[in-house]
Amino acid sequence: MHTVTFLTIGQSPRPDLSVAIEAELPPTARIRHAGVLDxxxxxxxxxxxxxxRGRATLLSRLTDGASVTLDADAVGAALAARVEQVEAEGADVVVLLCTGEFPGLRTRRARLVEPDALLTGYVGAALRGARIGVVVPLPEQVAEARTKWRALDPAPAFTTASPYADDDGALCAAARARLDAGAEALVLDCMGYGTRHREALRAAGITAPVLTPGAVVGAMLGPLLA
Incomplete structure (x- = not known):
């Protein structure tokens, strides 16, 4: 039996982020939640x-539902300590609920699942040569996203829309603009984007492939734990 801890950079639990992954796990998996800001x-x-200002940022949510913009360096330092803690508490699989890059993050023995690596690797392999539109939550995240996705050829086009907006109108408009400009597929690059957002895009008439991190992580992690 595996003990899987879902670790958010915000406050836990975040079942809205983990639900797509949990759906792919074996029924015997023991599920736990933890957060950097708990x-x-x-x-x-x-x-x-x-x-x-001027430093890398991340977006997450508190337990009261409010979104919060965070300094990526401060989160990264605290995240390392939190990973060590949840592993000491018995996790043998630690799944980060963030697509940010955290260089040097390590565990002693537990499997560490980093969505940013899985998402970029999957897109690079499955959509090789396609024109990709990448959606990130905040305008100030675009520069970091360009670096993160620099291996794609042709280079992707970027747009922004918060996954925590009251409605999905901005997301649909941003996605449509990228598709109208030639994108063949969309990548929603934040764990905050999930099935609801993909369904909203479908309801808006968007038929191009839409990849969300949770779906990709679930599809790749499930067979490893079966």
Whole structure:
């Protein structure tokens, strides 16, 4: 029996992020949730992890449903300690619920699942040579996304729309603009995007392939644990 801990950079639990992955896991898997910001109030989150102008940023959610913009370096340092903690508590599989890049993150023995590596690898292999439109949550994340996806040829085009918006109108408009400009497939590059967002795009008449990180991670992790 595997103990799988879903680790968010925000506050746990985040079943909205893990549901697509959990659907692919064996029924015997023991599921746990943990978060980098667990137990912290909004003021402490802002003081310790608030976004810093000119530095890499990440977007997540608190348990009250509010979204929060975070400094990627501060999150990365705390994430390393949190990974060590959940492994010590018995996790033999640790699944990050974030598509950000965290260089140097390690475990002692547990399998560490990093969605950014799985997503970029899958897209590079499955959609080789295709024109890709990549959606990220925030305008300030586009520069980092260009670096992350630099191996794709042709180079992808980027747009932004928050997965935590009250409605999906902005996402549908951004996706349509990329497709009208020649994109053949869409990659929603944040764990906050899920089945609901893909269904909203389908309802808006978008028929091009739409990849969400949770679906990719679930499809690739499930067979390893079966």
């Amino acid at each position: 137990g912290l109030g909004r003021a402490e989150v802002e003081a310790r992890f608030g976004a810093v």
